[in-house]
Amino acid sequence: MNRKPLAAFACAALLLAACAAKPSFEPARLVHAVQPVYPPQLEEEGIEGRAIVRMRINTRGSVSDTQVLSATHPLFARSAVRAVSQYRFTPAKQNGRPVESAFTQTFRFRVSEEKPDPSETAQPPRPPLPTH
Template identity: 35%
Template sequence: MSKVDLTSLEWCELIFKDRNKSYGAYKMRRDLGKRQTAALVIVTVVALAGFTLPRLIKLAMPKQKEEMVEVTQLSALEEPEVKEEIIKKVEPIAPPPALKSTIKFTAPVIKKDEEVNDDEELKSQDELTQTKVQISIADVKGNDELNGKDIADLQEVITKAPETEKEEPYTMVEQMPQFPGGPTELLKYIAKNLKYPVIAQENGIQGRVILRFVVSAKGYVEDVKVLRSLDPYCDKEAIRVVKSLPQWIPGKQNGRNVPVYYTCPIVFKLQ
């Protein structure tokens, strides 16, 4: 038995042979093949569009790049490191040397006789020879006229206060320094202020920059260093943001504020 094509015109003529072809059923049967073909084409086009349109839109739109910042706190050690207090010995200050009595030399000024006091009159050579008081650069009441030194023979010594030795930062203390609001606020601050370098985005650079800095005894961020580098531009941006951090709550050891090291990994990630 041969296969019959129900959509063919011959089959339609066979069915409606000797019948009224002006009836609507004849026309519907005749156009059935065209309608089925059109429906199949429409369904195929819609299906292809549904699968390919999202991909085309994604390719047409610029790639969105997001940055993720991760901040982790310095891991705690098993036992806190306790530094020994260094007691500095204060060297005794040497007493000043013995001096002779002197009168400050004053350049002569021409005045009228009535304007000159007896105390201001110039002494004669005999008076200067007989007196034990010397003319020098300052008025000094001496304490040893025989063995003392003239103040003019002494060089002026300007003593500066010794610079306070900077305390070495601690690695771990009883109370670690804290960012105001805690680690969550620190994360928000860095995420808000960190700017992904454009050149790093264009080159597809992503990864982690590990920084170490010191929270001083007054709570300020100091001595920011890169422990693990990612890219010069990313390193520079991470350092900039960390240096802009506001004042912290300083760490404490034995009840006093001390400088403490703090490690902060920052992640640059494209998505």
């Protein structure tokens, strides 16, 4: 009896089973975000910048740890960490089970020079005066 075809069939079956059992991964999804507060003293001085924060997301979807990867000012870093500490996620899933994951967020702090919208400051036209 030739065992080569049987061995080849067994190998093919194992290979197909391994491919079919490929693990599935669903990344965490942000469901609640909080905007960082622009540090008032930096905003008054017109100082702009950014902060990059990496956070660990636990199996309940809460942020369990934060790490500032970079920041142009310590106050930007502090504000960003306060904000991401309030983030909530749908946790990542591996094969349908919640797992810890990581997420990185970049915050840009820009001083806005908002000019009034002309439509908000313009007066509506007056009705014409009655003529007699």
